[in-house]
């Protein structure tokens with residue numbers, strides 16, 4: 001079931017710093033407040049942090065076509081698999097690899113689910 005979330009974009013060239021304005025997206029990911037994701041925009045993908053989940057229909061700006069968030073994002077020095085409930089060896093993820101930790105850290109993935117490891 002699709003969910004509506006609001007996200008704040010990361011400030012350009014300031015990893016971990018996010019703007020105050022929130023933008024609405026739809027997603028099938030089980031996102032939680034604070035998750036960092038890749039948010040498509042008309043100008044390309046942006047890193048963004050989830051500000052609100054389960055946005056009520058009345059709060060959705062219908063002037064724009066809603067875009068869909070499909071991937072989580074991890075900074076280059078982190079590995080999404082480290083906090084995922086699945087095991088990399090037998091998961092059905094669709095990871096994008098990065099440039100950290102031996103060039104094999106997972107930066108984004110469509111199947112990531114945050115767990116408490």
Ligand code: SF4
Nearest residue numbers: 081084091093109111
């Ligand atoms: S689902 Fe994605 S994030 Fe989770 S272990 Fe598999 S590749 Fe890593």
